[in-house]
């Protein structure tokens with residue numbers, strides 16, 4: 490079963506067809522209960538099993554063990570921009586941030602409202618078209634916050650800073666796109682809707698011993714420790730999004746896990762960037778090729794007046810979602826885990842036909 494439309498949407502993004510089918514079936518009859526997943530208690534043993542398996546699969550994929558906790562919370566990754574400093578930044582401490590784009594800056598904005606926040610590196614000077622490197626990390630900060638994949642500007646960290654400081658990472662748009670050792674972090678969060686499920690749930694994984702040190706009173710719903718104590722069910726969790734995350738994680742594991750998906754994602758990215766670089770009518774926007782994202786390939790047209798012609802051609806080829814972010818313009822092909830290589834092939838063929846016609 491394949492999607493008829495080649496879905497390059499940046500988020501919410503493409504999900505595996507079999508996941509969508511299983512999810513729709515669970516809306517009618519979940520676990521052969523003759524009840525919908527949407528109308529049973531989150532405290533039922535059937536849903537408890539969903540929650541337990543989801544949390545366990547996240548730990549397995551991150552390669553983290555005892556001492557780690559996994560939560561599925563509402564509020565999106567944007568809620569984590571506030572919850573992270575509330576739970577990790579001491580009232581007399583400082584948090585360090587790297588500014589690599591729109592999402593990083595939103596995280597910085599929230600942290601500044603909570604406590605002392607220092608931006609230790611930024612790529613603002615070139616409109617975030619590269620990743621800052623070689624910056625010095627202060628050793629006395631409570632944590633360093635980085636964004637692994639900058640969804641809007643198309644840059645992706647290929648490795649993470651080696652530091653004694655607790656590392657916090659917003660992995661919303663490249664979580665589980667390749668093997669990453671979770672143990673180098675203290676906390677990882679990801680809104681599900683880019684690469685691990687539908688909108689409505691955010692995965693937060695953390696070392697439990699990083700918590701409880703701030704000296705600040707935290708509202709219950711914003712306190713990780715409260716959610717941990719409640720088994721990620723302090724209040725009614727977003728049951729359907731969590732279930733679809735579980736189906737997506739099972740799909741990933743059954744097909745060969747992170748090693749497999751990394752290979753697939755590398756192939757897709759090589760094909761996409763290969764064409765962007767080869768085609769005389771297109772140019773990539775990220776300055777250093779090493780910083781290019783395997784998830785979101787951003788590019789522009791060398792003759793922008795031809796954009797309407799190109800738009801007509803890809804729409805006719807059943808391609809969807811490649812217009813760039815409204816802040817950036819141009820084009821962005823998002824190639825999340827569930828996008829098949831054949832969809833990239835289809836886009837590349839349109840780009841080639843476009844060049845033949847107009848170059």
Ligand SMILES: *Cc1c(COP(=O)(O)O)cnc(C)c1O
Pocket residue numbers: 500564565566567568592636638639640659660661662680681683
């Ligand atoms: C989309 C995105 C967000 C925002 O996610 P919400 O769930 O809409 O709050 C944050 N960070 C990154 C890297 C993103 O791509």
